Amino acid sequence: MKDITKKYSNGEVTVVWKPNMCIHSKNCFNGLSEVFDPSNRPWVNVEGAGTKKIVDQINKCPSGALSYFMNNEGEEVEHVESETIIEPSKDGPLMVYGNLTVKTIGGETIKKNKVTAFCRCGASGNKPFCDGSHKKVDFKG
Numbered sequence: 001m002k003d004i005t006k007k008y009s010n011g012e013v014t015v016v017w018k019p020n021m022c023i024h025s026k027n028c029f030n031g032l033s034e035v036f037d038p039s040n041r042p043w044v045n046v047e048g049a050g051t052k053k054i055v056d057q058i059n060k061c062p063s064g065a066l067s068y069f070m071n072n073e074g075e076e077v078e079h080v081e082s083e084t085i086i087e088p089s090k091d092g093p094l095m096v097y098g099n100l101t102v103k104t105i106g107g108e109t110i111k112k113n114k115v116t117a118f119c120r121c122g123a124s125g126n127k128p129f130c131d132g133s134h135k136k137v138d139f140k141g
Contacts, residue, residue: 020065
């Protein structure tokens with residue numbers, strides 16, 4: 001799977017989108033469709049709302065596919081200063097909130113911050129992470 005990263009900036013904030021991490025929760029466009037609209041190309045319009053609204057909506061992304069950095073602070077990985085919380089989502093992935101190090105079967109270590117969605121249905125093509133396949137296989141649980 002090709003690792004793609006796209007960035008969109010309004011001069012104050014840069015929105016970072018990693019489509020391979022997306023689990024298609026629709027939180028982004030259901031919550032701020034004037035910025036996140038998959039029927040448009042590009043689908044992210046950072047001029048559609050103010051920076052605070054954009055940041056608040058990105059913070060609701062359950063997969064971490066959307067992130068951001070403030071341009072005056074430079075591009076750095078956001079770390080969550082809190083306890084780790086694990087929460088199964090209805091008919092969807094296992095959501096883990098906090099800073100994690102995931103060790104893959106191949107021995108690779110991957111740093112995850114903020115929110116990580118782990119597959120519960122077994123159908124993901126990006127295991128151990130969720131890729132939204134639970135919707136295609138009508139996973140219940």
